[in-house]
Amino acid sequence: MALHTYMPTAESISCLQRVEDTNDASVQNHELLIEVFEGTMKLKDIQDFPNDIYVDDIVVTAKSVSNSSLQWLIQKLQDRIILSTLRRLVVNDANKSRYSLEYLDKDETIVGHLVKGIDAYIKLSHGWSIFGSPLKLISIKGLDILKKNSASFHCEVENLANSLDTHTRQNIPGFVDAVENVLKDQLQLDPRAADGSG
Incomplete structure (x- = not known):
């Protein structure tokens, strides 16, 4: 499954006004391999490529919540991708100090x-x-x-x-x-x- 995550604009988030290279990260592209148990839609595992975002806790939650949908899972993953990418951008920008x-x-x-x-x-x-x-x-x-x-x-x-x-x-x-x-x-x-x- 191809996952395209669109990043918020600099104007919509205050911390990004201090970050110069946000345009290079306007879309984050990931490939998801979602495994389910045979004969069900119950989540077995997820692998993301590139493996640059920590998702294990989201996977654990999705496995433990019986009514978690694919839509819920994708939303959580995209929220994490946005947050982690923004944090990396801010840290990389601060590395100029x-x-x-x-x-x-x-x-x-x-x-x-x-x-x-x-x-x-x-x-x-x-x-x-x-x-x-x-x-x-x-x-x-x-x-x-x-x-x-x-x-x-x-x-x-x-x-x-x-x-x-x-x-x-x-x-x-x-x-x-x-x-x-x-x-x-x-x-x-x-x-x-x-x-x-x-």
Whole structure:
């Protein structure tokens, strides 16, 4: 089955006004192989080509809901294709900043690769980037000095980052900048960090 998903226009979604290459992604084309149990229309499995969108959770739901129709399934898949494509576009656009950013579709997470080998894991709220909901720092990893610090240090960094104003937490480059600044400030305040850097 050929599935053509038409992307929303830049004018209809606020986040796309900051993304330059939306015209290249106006239509997303996928091929679906839908398997059903013999003699029924009960869903057995779905494969999508290209396999660039996480659909396992939709498949599991479709299998468990006895009255889910093909129309329902296609709508859910297209919603996911739109959301994932928009997120990738926004992350790719933000990659033009000084950070390297990676979008993990399955986990709905962005990994910001900061200086000195530090990774900031940022959880996307449901509907981001279509809706202007705030991003949330869920963990920081990497750098030996971070490993030596206590769980309370990590919690403090996460709490400070997540208590920033909503506008800062809606924008990827701005939020990653802010996370890095919070981290620097906390490393300077933490005596073990000071010992480790000397």
